[in-house]
Amino acid sequence: xxxxxxxxxxxxxxxxxxxxxxxxGIAALAAMLATQGTGSLPNLAIAMYQGATSFPLIAIPLFIxxxxxxxxSGISRRLIDFASALLGSMRGALAQVxxxxxxxxxxxxGSAVADVAATGPILIPAMKKRGYGGPFSAAVTSSxxxxxxxxxxxxxxxxxAVMAGTSVVQxxxxxxVPGVLAGLAMMVLCWYFAVRNNWPVEDPFRFRRLWAAFKxxxxxxxxxLIILGGIFGGVVTATEGAxxxxxxxxxxxxxIYRELDWTHxxxxxxxxxxxxxxxxxxxxxxxxxxxYLTEMQVPQRIAAALxxxxxxxxxxxxxxxxxxxxxxxFLHSAAAIILVVPIVMPLVNAVxxxxxxFGVVVTLNLAIGxxxxxxxxxxxxxxxxxxxxxxxxxxxxxxxxxVLVATLLLVTYVPAVTLSLVxxxxx
Numbered sequence: 080x081x082x083x084x085x086x087x088x089x090x091x092x093x094x095x096x097x098x099x100x101x102x103x104g105i106a107a108l109a110a111m112l113a114t115q116g117t118g119s120l121p122n123l124a125i126a127m128y129q130g131a132t133s134f135p136l137i138a139i140p141l142f143i144x145x146x147x148x149x150x151x152s153g154i155s156r157r158l159i160d161f162a163s164a165l166l167g168s169m170r171g172a173l174a175q176v177x178x179x180x181x182x183x184x185x186x187x188x189g190s191a192v193a194d195v196a197a198t199g200p201i202l203i204p205a206m207k208k209r210g211y212g213g214p215f216s217a218a219v220t221s222s223x224x225x226x227x228x229x230x231x232x233x234x235x236x237x238x239x240a241v242m243a244g245t246s247v248v249q250x251x252x253x254x255x256v257p258g259v260l261a262g263l264a265m266m267v268l269c270w271y272f273a274v275r276n277n278w279p280v281e282d283p284f285r286f287r288r289l290w291a292a293f294k295x296x297x298x299x300x301x302x303x304l305i306i307l308g309g310i311f312g313g314v315v316t317a318t319e320g321a322x323x324x325x326x327x328x329x330x331x332x333x334x335i336y337r338e339l340d341w342t343h344x345x346x347x348x349x350x351x352x353x354x355x356x357x358x359x360x361x362x363x364x365x366x367x368x369x370x371y372l373t374e375m376q377v378p379q380r381i382a383a384a385l386x387x388x389x390x391x392x393x394x395x396x397x398x399x400x401x402x403x404x405x406x407x408x409f410l411h412s413a414a415a416i417i418l419v420v421p422i423v424m425p426l427v428n429a430v431x432x433x434x435x436x437f438g439v440v441v442t443l444n445l446a447i448g449x450x451x452x453x454x455x456x457x458x459x460x461x462x463x464x465x466x467x468x469x470x471x472x473x474x475x476x477x478x479x480x481x482v483l484v485a486t487l488l489l490v491t492y493v494p495a496v497t498l499s500l501v502x503x504x505x506x
Contacts, residue, residue, distance in 0.1 A: 171273020407448020
């Protein structure tokens with residue numbers, strides 16, 4: 080009963096616009112004082128410190144910093160130019176370029192917000208100028224940006240792996256096939272709209288232009304190979320791979336492209352520090368709440384209650400999908416993972432669901448949540464960049480959200496989509 084009261088307290092505080100990290104801390108503190116007295120207070124700082132200093136979590140600020148550096152060093156612009164040269168001969172090419180660029184950028188940043196910030200200001204005005212509707216331009220930018228939390232490296236996957244006690248590298252490998260499938264399906268959808276609306280062919284295919292764009296973007300294209308190749312090859316851990324991403328981004332921005340000066344680097348560092356502060360404060364406060372819930376055995380009680388209704392893992396997956404879809408509509412992905420995953424993991428383990436498989440299911444649910452109001456964090460940022468009405472963009476975004484939902488159903492009920500590569504290389 081106390082656990083339910085705590086969760087309701089968190090929800091109420093969030094609904095009255097208390098920052099999520101603060102709401103988690105207040106609810107945990109009040110519950111511990113009510114049930115354990117003031118003697119529990121000396122443990123608060125230790126619990127928060129230990130929760131935020133796990134070694135795998137160091138990858139989060141490093142990937143955030145790497146993405147911020149790439150945004151200010153010309154890397155994203157060169158990736159867009161290469162994608163445009165590759166796909167420019169297709170009808171509705173700018174929409175295709177938008178999705179493909181997001182897939183490239185996803186392999187470097189691990190953040191949907193970073194993706195939108197990098198590609199939105201360039202591609203959305205260009206699409207509008209070429210006659211694409213404003214809501215559609217914003218919708219394809221927003222939905223394709225969420226591929227960044229499915230295709231590795233993914234910051235939400237790192238958080239999930241830490242919270243669920245599973246392998247970060249296996250999570251990354253499991254996300255490859257679903258992310259690529261979702262991206263290709265979005266490109267097919269863009270082609271369908273282009274044919275239906277008679278959108279233009281941007282430029283006839285010219286090998287000379289493609290070769291010039293490839294040479295210009297060559298170093299940017301090597302970044303995913305360096306980062307993911309090192310992680311998947313066992314040369315570096317995910318955390319070390321994140322540090323490698325920062326070094327590689329600095330090298331390319333300063334030495335190769337020579338666009339990263341001190342002013343741009345300072346901006347990237349400040350942006351990275353702000354985003355890191357938000358995420359890590361969430362992690363620290365959630366560790367406190369997690370400690371209380373564990374001591375009260377709330378997750379175990381929830382697992383026991385649900386398994387008494389059904390122990391069929393497919394039915395449980397259906398229930399958890401609905402639950403996470405609703406949660407994703409109201410919480411940012413990091414907050415949802417931190418708050419909910421530790422609670423449901425005993426149930427997941429009890430019915431025999433593979434934690435890596437479940438992690439991709441959770442990530443896809445939260446990718447959909449980034450596109451569905453009222454919170455819709457990525458959608459809101461995209462609408463701000465595009466200067467378009469949120470509800471108009473939401474309507475245009477429905478087909479792309481349905482692509483993500485179809486991918487979610489495929490991943491949920493055909494585990495081989497996520498686990499085949501994991502089983503082949505790591506089990």
